[in-house]
Amino acid sequence: MTSYQPLDIPAYGHAESAYGFAPCDGGVCAAAGIRAAGFSAGFRRNPNRRDLALVVADETCVCAGTFTKNRFCAAPVQVSRERAAAGRARAVVLNSGNANAATGDEGLEVARTSARLVAEAVGCSEEEVLVASTGVIGVPLGLDNFRTGVPACVAQLDRSAAAAHHAARAVMTTDTHSKQAAVVGQLPGRDGTPGTTIHVGGFCKGSGMIQPNMATMLAVLSTDASLTAAAAHAALLSSVKRTFNKVTVDSDTSTNDTCVLLATGRATVDPIDEASPAFPVVAAAVRAVCESLARQIAADGEGSTKLVTVDVLGAATDEDADVVARSIANSPLVKTAVFGHDANWGRVAMAAGKCGVAFDQRRVDIDLLGVPVCRGGLTVPMDEEDMLRRFEAPEVSIAIDLGMGTCHTRIWTCDLTHDYVTINGDYRT
Amino acid sequence: MTSYQPLDIPAYGHAESAYGFAPCDGGVCAAAGIRAAGFSAGFRRNPNRRDLALVVADETCVCAGTFTKNRFCAAPVQVSRERAAAGRARAVVLNSGNANAATGDEGLEVARTSARLVAEAVGCSEEEVLVASTGVIGVPLGLDNFRTGVPACVAQLDRSAAAAHHAARAVMTTDTHSKQAAVVGQLPGRDGTPGTTIHVGGFCKGSGMIQPNMATMLAVLSTDASLTAAAAHAALLSSVKRTFNKVTVDSDTSTNDTCVLLATGRATVDPIDEASPAFPVVAAAVRAVCESLARQIAADGEGSTKLVTVDVLGAATDEDADVVARSIANSPLVKTAVFGHDANWGRVAMAAGKCGVAFDQRRVDIDLLGVPVCRGGLTVPMDEEDMLRRFEAPEVSIAIDLGMGTCHTRIWTCDLTHDYVTINGDYRT
Numbered sequence: 001m002t003s004y005q006p007l008d009i010p011a012y013g014h015a016e017s018a019y020g021f022a023p024c025d026g027g028v029c030a031a032a033g034i035r036a037a038g039f040s041a042g043f044r045r046n047p048n049r050r051d052l053a054l055v056v057a058d059e060t061c062v063c064a065g066t067f068t069k070n071r072f073c074a075a076p077v078q079v080s081r082e083r084a085a086a087g088r089a090r091a092v093v094l095n096s097g098n099a100n101a102a103t104g105d106e107g108l109e110v111a112r113t114s115a116r117l118v119a120e121a122v123g124c125s126e127e128e129v130l131v132a133s134t135g136v137i138g139v140p141l142g143l144d145n146f147r148t149g150v151p152a153c154v155a156q157l158d159r160s161a162a163a164a165h166h167a168a169r170a171v172m173t174t175d176t177h178s179k180q181a182a183v184v185g186q187l188p189g190r191d192g193t194p195g196t197t198i199h200v201g202g203f204c205k206g207s208g209m210i211q212p213n214m215a216t217m218l219a220v221l222s223t224d225a226s227l228t229a230a231a232a233h234a235a236l237l238s239s240v241k242r243t244f245n246k247v248t249v250d251s252d253t254s255t256n257d258t259c260v261l262l263a264t265g266r267a268t269v270d271p272i273d274e275a276s277p278a279f280p281v282v283a284a285a286v287r288a289v290c291e292s293l294a295r296q297i298a299a300d301g302e303g304s305t306k307l308v309t310v311d312v313l314g315a316a317t318d319e320d321a322d323v324v325a326r327s328i329a330n331s332p333l334v335k336t337a338v339f340g341h342d343a344n345w346g347r348v349a350m351a352a353g354k355c356g357v358a359f360d361q362r363r364v365d366i367d368l369l370g371v372p373v374c375r376g377g378l379t380v381p382m383d384e385e386d387m388l389r390r391f392e393a394p395e396v397s398i399a400i401d402l403g404m405g406t407c408h409t410r411i412w413t414c415d416l417t418h419d420y421v422t423i424n425g426d427y428r429t
Numbered sequence: 430m431t432s433y434q435p436l437d438i439p440a441y442g443h444a445e446s447a448y449g450f451a452p453c454d455g456g457v458c459a460a461a462g463i464r465a466a467g468f469s470a471g472f473r474r475n476p477n478r479r480d481l482a483l484v485v486a487d488e489t490c491v492c493a494g495t496f497t498k499n500r501f502c503a504a505p506v507q508v509s510r511e512r513a514a515a516g517r518a519r520a521v522v523l524n525s526g527n528a529n530a531a532t533g534d535e536g537l538e539v540a541r542t543s544a545r546l547v548a549e550a551v552g553c554s555e556e557e558v559l560v561a562s563t564g565v566i567g568v569p570l571g572l573d574n575f576r577t578g579v580p581a582c583v584a585q586l587d588r589s590a591a592a593a594h595h596a597a598r599a600v601m602t603t604d605t606h607s608k609q610a611a612v613v614g615q616l617p618g619r620d621g622t623p624g625t626t627i628h629v630g631g632f633c634k635g636s637g638m639i640q641p642n643m644a645t646m647l648a649v650l651s652t653d654a655s656l657t658a659a660a661a662h663a664a665l666l667s668s669v670k671r672t673f674n675k676v677t678v679d680s681d682t683s684t685n686d687t688c689v690l691l692a693t694g695r696a697t698v699d700p701i702d703e704a705s706p707a708f709p710v711v712a713a714a715v716r717a718v719c720e721s722l723a724r725q726i727a728a729d730g731e732g733s734t735k736l737v738t739v740d741v742l743g744a745a746t747d748e749d750a751d752v753v754a755r756s757i758a759n760s761p762l763v764k765t766a767v768f769g770h771d772a773n774w775g776r777v778a779m780a781a782g783k784c785g786v787a788f789d790q791r792r793v794d795i796d797l798l799g800v801p802v803c804r805g806g807l808t809v810p811m812d813e814e815d816m817l818r819r820f821e822a823p824e825v826s827i828a829i830d831l832g833m834g835t836c837h838t839r840i841w842t843c844d845l846t847h848d849y850v851t852i853n854g855d856y857r858t
Contacts (some may be wrong), residue, residue, distance in 0.1 A: 072782030072790050072806075102778055102790065104807045138808045253679025255779050332761070332845075333853055340854030346566025349531055349682050353501030361501050361531065377501075378533045379567045416761075417854075418847050424762055425769030427844075 004372035004380050007399045009311050019281050021185030028162035030182035030201035031222040033058045033264030037156040038166030041149025043097035050170035052149045055220050056091040061264045063089035064232040068257035074101035075111040076131040087229030090128040092220050093118045094171050100133040100141040101255040114146040132218050132258040141188035168203035171218050174302050175207045181292035183285050187278040198225040198267045200285040206297040219259040225282045226265030228273045230406040236261045243290035246411045247298050248329050265338040298412035303419030307395045316405040320357045325411040327355035335416035345373040363403030433801035433809050436828045440742050448456025448710050450614030457595035459611035459630030461653040462487045464586040467595030472526035479599035481578045482523040484649050490693045492518035494662040495669050497686035503530035504540040505560040516658030519557040521649050522547045523600050524800030529562040530684040541577040550583040561647050597632035600647050603731050604636045608720035612714050613640040616707040620672030627654040629697045629714040635726040648688040654711045655694030658700045664712040665690045670701040672719035675840045676727050677758050727841035736824045745834040749786045752842040756784035764845035770820035774802040792832030
């Protein structure tokens with residue numbers, strides 16, 4: 001009998017290993033020059049839940065941002081997109097419980113006024129404050145909670161890991177836990193010696209309405225590396241493209257996706273531009289934090305029990321790889337099979353075949369959980385008991401080789417469960 | 430306060446009303462010259478379930494077919510696509526319990542041999558028999574059940590409504606009930622007098638893996654009108670495009686989608702071609718049967734509790750209308766909101782906004798269950814008690830006007846429920 005070998009999946013670079021960066025504590029406050037706070041300002045009915053977050057740099061600093069491509073984009077997205085383009089910011093204010101989306105001109109005024117309240121409290125210009133909101137769509141967002149909450153939240157700003165944690169908690173909606181990441185490492189010094197130590201950290205929220213499109217759910221990142229505005233933008237975009245934009249929980253793209261990077265420059269003197277030898281190192285560190293946060297989002301997808309990694313190999317183009325990976329990752333039949341611990345590779349084949357990408361089924365190989373289950377489009381006998389044991393792990397891998405070329409991609413998703421239906425059948429009530 | 434009027438949804442033509450066609454009994458056997466049977470041949474473990482269906486014309490007749498566009502198309506699709514192109518057929522043999530998909534050259538041989546067994550039993554050439562299969566993917570389909578089942582099934586062929594019902598039941602998988610439709614009406618006669626009476630009937634199956642792409646799930650239609658092969662093909666394609674291809678249960682396109690029309694010509698003498706005054710009448714009757722069957726599929730979507738009709742109005746192009754309608758109909762958040770009886774129009778707005786179609790949110794109007802809930806992108810106060818009462822109905826309507834043009838479309842889907850997850854998390858076991 002033929003001996004089948006698992007697919008040879010390309011190593012996906014982890015910045016930690018590539019450049020010696022190590023995970024560290026502190027989340028968004030890991031970067032020098034950043035303070036954060038999370039406060040219970042009354043946006044949610046539960047008075048014990050924090051719902052207002054602030055991230056404030058000690059001084060005005062470089063910033064970059066990416067935002068949702070949804071046409072029904074929310075008021076805070078419209079305000080922050082414009083301000084992030086200027087490349088400089090002092091603070092980000094975020095609320096949960098109400099998305100301030102589909103709220104018209106009044107919603108824009110609320111977003112701007114909330115920023116003004118923060119500017120007055122921390123002492124900067126209104127344009128240096130970015131805003132982000134998450135929660136229910138189509139309900140007017142009141143200003144009262146900002147008027148009382150912002151001064152109280154500013155009073156609690158702190159550099160501690162606890163403060164970063166409070167901010168991360170304050171943006172949660174259906175998330176079951178807060179999502180933070182941070183790394184520390186050294187830039188290349190002269191003659192190969194270790195150089196300046198820098199940090200990149202951040203938090204995010206996201207659990208449903210997750211298929212970011214050139215943007216993310218809500219995420220705030222920070223670094224104490226000194227970057228030009230263009231370098232900050234480039235580092236953020238290249239990272240988001242390969243991390244947050246490769247996550248899908250339910251194929252639904254939020255109206256409020258926002259991802260902001262603040263670069264305080266506290267750790268380095270000269271601004272790093274895109275041509276600098278330090279740039280790829282910083283960019284890799286940003287990507288490492290984004291990847292950690294992106295995986296946390298997929299693993300915490302609404303109702304999910306499994307993090308699912310989908311690798312597509314042997315695609316003719318990057319676009320083909322992405323389309324096939326997304327088709328598999330968004331297929332309700334694939335996702336329910338994972339939930340049911342069912343090694344039903346026929347559904348993976350179906351999802352690959354339905355999306356319009358050209359391939360010959362006789363050249364398709366599929367692995368589930370590292371086990372060859374399909375070779376040349378035909379079934380490979382498998383040990384069902386062994387598969388059931390492998391399904392006990394918190395992560396499930398699906399890999400498909402289309403046999404059409406050398407392009408590949410990786411996407412993260414989760415399974416589709418009863419709890420997804422419960423959570424979303426009963427969201428507003 | 431402003432008085433809001435519901436959106437003015439264009440009347441979608443029902444052939445019954447347009448041409449005086451009326452529903453009738455008999456399903457696929459309503460057409461003269463058609464016999465059917467459904468038999469328990471052992472493809473399924475449950476010996477009480479019929480799993481082999483036959484539809485046989487008394488003589489070789491005109492046929493047309495459309496098939497899945499999934500690249501992982503099943504063996505019977507490959508065989509039937511070629512044979513339907515010839516435009517003539519005598520019989521269709523269908524089995525449930527095994528899709529004969531991803532089964533390679535052996536699967537093709539099984540499909541051809543099963544057709545040969547039918548040809549021998551009814552007395553026609555092998556090429557005049559079409560085959561279709563539905564069930565699990567990637568498992569070899571054995572011939573033994575065909576060898577014993579086909580002669581027994583042929584012996585039961587009958588023109589009765591009961592026989593049509595047995596055939597319709599034999600193709601069910603996760604369907605909760607069989608799906609049949611038939612209409613009877615008159616072709617235009619000379620000088621405006623009523624002409625020949627014709628019938629169009631059929632059955633189909635489909636409940637999951639439903640987003641047909643220029644094809645359908647399994648469906649067999651028949652008519653006793655005499656059609657040229659080209660006219661049969663044109664009538665079938667124009668109907669399928671506006672009915673089966675506008676249904677989506679879970680955005681997953683089957684590997685086995687097959688829709689076949691047999692035209693026995695028993696009711697009329699001269700073959701009707703596309704230029705004939707009778708052609709639009711026959712085409713409308715075919716569309717009426719397809720629309721009834723398509724609605725039955727959406728209403729019986731796996732685990733569904735509601736049939737959901739999505740109307741998109743005011744689109745700039747037909748393509749835009751279709752993309753937006755599909756985005757809404759496939760959105761897990763929209764579908765779970767319907768399940769939860771939640772008039773959460775923000776999710777409809779999100780789904781319209783995420784799909785890349787250009788519009789200005791300030792011009793968007795949305796109705797849920799016939800009630801205006803969004804005008805010019807802003808919320809309209811609604812009576813939540815009234816909405817909850819409206820959600821008790823078996824059908825839910827969602828309508829959105831993009832304010833960009835005059836194109837419109839209608840799509841049918843269902844809600845996303847716990848039972849969808851249960852059914853598909855536990856399909857093979």
